Amino acid sequence: MSELIKHSLEFPINSSVSILYKRLSSPSGLAEWFADDVIVKEKIFTFFWGESEQKAILLKLKQNHYIRFKWEDNDTKEDYFEFLIEVDEMTSDVSLIITDFAEDKQDQEEQTNLWSKQISFLKMAIGS
Numbered sequence: 416m417s418e419l420i421k422h423s424l425e426f427p428i429n430s431s432v433s434i435l436y437k438r439l440s441s442p443s444g445l446a447e448w449f450a451d452d453v454i455v456k457e458k459i460f461t462f463f464w465g466e467s468e469q470k471a472i473l474l475k476l477k478q479n480h481y482i483r484f485k486w487e488d489n490d491t492k493e494d495y496f497e498f499l500i501e502v503d504e505m506t507s508d509v510s511l512i513i514t515d516f517a518e519d520k521q522d523q524e525e526q527t528n529l530w531s532k533q534i535s536f537l538k539m540a541i542g543s
Contacts, residue, residue: 419516429543448536
């Protein structure tokens with residue numbers, strides 16, 4: 416398998432850090448924008464989209480700062496996705512930085528489009 420391309424996307428979010436973090440880390444919050452439904456058992460998050468489901472392992476988190484997942488069916492160590500909340504010290508503006516991995520440039524472009532669409536749902540859920 417070829418080397419994965421790590422990429423990050425930054426989205427300004429008009430929200431408090433605690434409200435945003437809840438949408439990124441709780442089953443009910445994730446079900447508002449990321450998947451149709453989410454069930455958590457221990458550190459395994461099961462995401463449902465229509466008839467399909469996918470499991471992700473919670474790798475690490477820091478409350479109100481970041482949460483990192485790894486798809487269970489992916490055995491590449493570097494392949495994770497992460498939500499990082501960043502607050503500008505000067506303006507107090509909140510940004511969500513998503514880190515993901517792509518197999519090639521086309522995959523990266525598709526992921527960028529998908530994340531952009533999902534973040535628009537997140538912004539609607541928050542009222543941002």
